[in-house]
Amino acid sequence: MNIVVCVKQVPDTETTRTLKSDDRTLDRAAADGVLNELDEYAVEEALRIKEAHGGEVTVLTMGPDKATDTIRKALSMGADKAVHLTDEALVGSDALQTSYAIQQVLGRTGFDLVVLGSESTDARTGVLAAMLAERLGVPQLSLANKVEIDGSSIRVQRQTDYGYDKVEATLPAVVSVVEKINEPRYPSFKGIMAAKKKPFETLGIADAGIDAAQVGLANAATEVVDFAEAPPRERGQIVKDEGEGGVAAAEFLASKKFI
Amino acid sequence: MSKVERELPTPEAADLIGLTRDLVAAEVAPRAAADEEAGRFPREVFATLGRAGLLGLPYPQEHGGGGQPYEVYLQVIEELAAGWLAVGLGVSVHTLSCFPIAAYGSAEQRARLLPEMVGGELLGAYCLSEPGSGSDAAAMATKAVRRADSYEISGTKAWITHGGIADYHAVFARTDRSAGSPTAEADRPRGARGVSCFHVPGRTAGVAAAPAENKMGMRASTTAQMTFGGALVPVDDLIGGEGDGFRIAMAALDGGRLGIAACAVGLAQAALDAAVAYAGSRRQFGRPVADFQGMRFMLADMATGVAAARALYLSAARRRDAGRPYGTEAAMAKLFASDMAMRVTTDAVQVLGGYGYVTDFPVERYMREAKVLQIVEGTNQIQRVVIGRRLAEARAAAPGGD
Numbered sequence: 001m002n003i004v005v006c007v008k009q010v011p012d013t014e015t016t017r018t019l020k021s022d023d024r025t026l027d028r029a030a031a032d033g034v035l036n037e038l039d040e041y042a043v044e045e046a047l048r049i050k051e052a053h054g055g056e057v058t059v060l061t062m063g064p065d066k067a068t069d070t071i072r073k074a075l076s077m078g079a080d081k082a083v084h085l086t087d088e089a090l091v092g093s094d095a096l097q098t099s100y101a102i103q104q105v106l107g108r109t110g111f112d113l114v115v116l117g118s119e120s121t122d123a124r125t126g127v128l129a130a131m132l133a134e135r136l137g138v139p140q141l142s143l144a145n146k147v148e149i150d151g152s153s154i155r156v157q158r159q160t161d162y163g164y165d166k167v168e169a170t171l172p173a174v175v176s177v178v179e180k181i182n183e184p185r186y187p188s189f190k191g192i193m194a195a196k197k198k199p200f201e202t203l204g205i206a207d208a209g210i211d212a213a214q215v216g217l218a219n220a221a222t223e224v225v226d227f228a229e230a231p232p233r234e235r236g237q238i239v240k241d242e243g244e245g246g247v248a249a250a251e252f253l254a255s256k257k258f259i
Numbered sequence: 260m261s262k263v264e265r266e267l268p269t270p271e272a273a274d275l276i277g278l279t280r281d282l283v284a285a286e287v288a289p290r291a292a293a294d295e296e297a298g299r300f301p302r303e304v305f306a307t308l309g310r311a312g313l314l315g316l317p318y319p320q321e322h323g324g325g326g327q328p329y330e331v332y333l334q335v336i337e338e339l340a341a342g343w344l345a346v347g348l349g350v351s352v353h354t355l356s357c358f359p360i361a362a363y364g365s366a367e368q369r370a371r372l373l374p375e376m377v378g379g380e381l382l383g384a385y386c387l388s389e390p391g392s393g394s395d396a397a398a399m400a401t402k403a404v405r406r407a408d409s410y411e412i413s414g415t416k417a418w419i420t421h422g423g424i425a426d427y428h429a430v431f432a433r434t435d436r437s438a439g440s441p442t443a444e445a446d447r448p449r450g451a452r453g454v455s456c457f458h459v460p461g462r463t464a465g466v467a468a469a470p471a472e473n474k475m476g477m478r479a480s481t482t483a484q485m486t487f488g489g490a491l492v493p494v495d496d497l498i499g500g501e502g503d504g505f506r507i508a509m510a511a512l513d514g515g516r517l518g519i520a521a522c523a524v525g526l527a528q529a530a531l532d533a534a535v536a537y538a539g540s541r542r543q544f545g546r547p548v549a550d551f552q553g554m555r556f557m558l559a560d561m562a563t564g565v566a567a568a569r570a571l572y573l574s575a576a577r578r579r580d581a582g583r584p585y586g587t588e589a590a591m592a593k594l595f596a597s598d599m600a601m602r603v604t605t606d607a608v609q610v611l612g613g614y615g616y617v618t619d620f621p622v623e624r625y626m627r628e629a630k631v632l633q634i635v636e637g638t639n640q641i642q643r644v645v646i647g648r649r650l651a652e653a654r655a656a657a658p659g660g661d
Contacts, residue, residue: 032262072270072274073277076274076278186278186281186282186307186310187274187278188311188312189275189278189312189313189325190312192271192274192275192278193271193320193325193326195274196270196271
């Protein structure tokens with residue numbers, strides 16, 4: 001099976017993340033880049049599917065040069081090869097444009113299954129998997145916390161607020177995963193050393209047949225018009241327990257729809 | 260924990276440090292305080308590190324090791340020790356225990372034994388000290404007597420890290436004439452030249468561990484006396500030749516001392532990080548105590564000590580990696596780094612004041628742990644003997660010297 005995992009390098013959530021004041025895009029140079037956390041689960045699931053059903057796992061990322069660090073991590077976990085789409089013309093692309101660019105690359109690599117994390121910790125749009133499936137004209141199975149493959153059929157448990165839906169489709173398909181799906185493995189040092197020798201293809205937009213007029217900040221369909229600092233957290237409310245503490249706690253939880 | 264900026268020779272070394280940090284953050288540091296409190300040895304943490312390939316980093320890839328220079332291996336040790344000293348030091352001791360075979364074993368021994376020793380499943384121990392011989396290691400009494408195709412090892416080894424847990428031991432024992440008839444004056448031990456080194460699996464009949472020592476710190480790391488009651492070791496498991504043992508032991512300790520220096524730097528870094536974080540959040544007289552110069556100067560001295568010790572051990576490591584003599588530099592690094600760690604951890608307790616003296620914060624533990632680093636792998640007084648001897652040799656060798 002030809003499995004492609006789409007991964008993204010995001011600013012480390014433990015560092016301070018800022019938008020640039022001039023073009024209101026994320027300042028990627030200011031923070032350490034790491035593999036988007038949910039994408040680790042996507043890589044792990046792809047590896048498990050390969051281990052169970054055979055095939056090959058390709059890591060695909062779109063991002064600046066330093067995103068190679070993120071690709072290396074996925075390769076050191078055990079992916080077989082990597083494709084890195086990088087081009088100045090792509091800077092500032094929104095989700096719609098990114099889905100177009102990724103679609104073009106997938107046209108080159110081919111795929112039976114595309115696996116993604118359900119969202120990234122930077123933009124958090126959570127729409128790329130859906131857009132990609134639509135562009136590719138294949139079924140989308142989103143928010144999967146369990147994936148089963150049997151021949152050419154794929155079944156997932158789609159996580160919901162109340163439990164899960166059972167969703168079934170025929171391959172090829174696009175799956176996005178949530179963190180309940182598995183426990184990602186650590187790379188090993190042997191994996192790190194082996195990653196150096198794995199096929200690694202770097203593509204510009206011309207290589208991938210991407211139309212420059214359809215990507216980049218200037219051509220984006222969405223625009224960040226303004227941004228503001230998050231207000232400092234307000235003090236919490238302290239309820240003194242004078243026999244009614246349990247009721248107060250329950251009322252608070254109910255008002256937030258936790259119970 | 261702050262991320263120390265490191266100079267690393269290759270991208271894979273950078274990835275290795277990244278992997279180590281991930282493992283420390285998720286698998287090592289979160290359980291340190293509780294396991295230390297309970298005196299519980301975290302065998303499964305070592306298993307996790309072993310699966311990740313961290314238990315044989317400086318040994319050749321052809322035998323299953325990581326093929327990494329000491330410069331890189333030691334920075335991994337430092338990161339581990341910053342998360343939990345017992346783990347950083349445990350990996351250092353394990354690595355030390357592989358050294359005799361890796362460096363002095365025959366090609367047959369390396370091929371037969373090294374892959375599983377460095378492969379991550381097993382843990383090793385290094386048995387040199389005895390109840391009656393510590394700094395004067397050559398005065399050891401444990402003996403190995405040749406019996407047909409085996410050596411029969413008898414004696415007691417002391418302060419053995421992983422004692423009773425280890426899957427194999429590097430054991431040093433006398434094979435000179437005194438081993439046969441200890442009473443005759445003419446057959447008194449011939450000191451360093453009468454010592455040999457053996458590979459002894461943990462399951463060997465006659466090998467037993469005494470109850471673990473009750474230590475001041477590093478309580479999760481098992482330390483015990485090991486008794487060898489006529490343990491039979493095949494001749495094939497003599498490492499090097501008869502009489503090579505002391506030279507092997509000293510060469511191993513040169514590397515081991517660098518491991519201790521790296522542990523000391525990691526521990527001190529953790530104490531510094533805790534002190535900086537606390538000083539930034541603790542408010543007195545209307546502002547963070549870190550704003551007071553008296554506090555800042557203290558933190559500045561701590562940070563300078565940590566950076567200097569790191570530079571010193573890395574400089575010694577790079578000499579080793581370049582194939583140059585580094586024993587003196589290793590002694591200096593161990594001496595300086597462990598004295599520095601004692602001072603920095605003590606100062607960290609001072610920075611936290613009363614909170615530093617209670618177990619709610621880790622710094623009192625760091626201070627207790629630091630002490631052992633001034634003692635193990637040669638006391639800091641022995642390090643000065645090594646360094647001073649080198650100065651005397653250099654003077655004697657100089658033109659016009661005595």
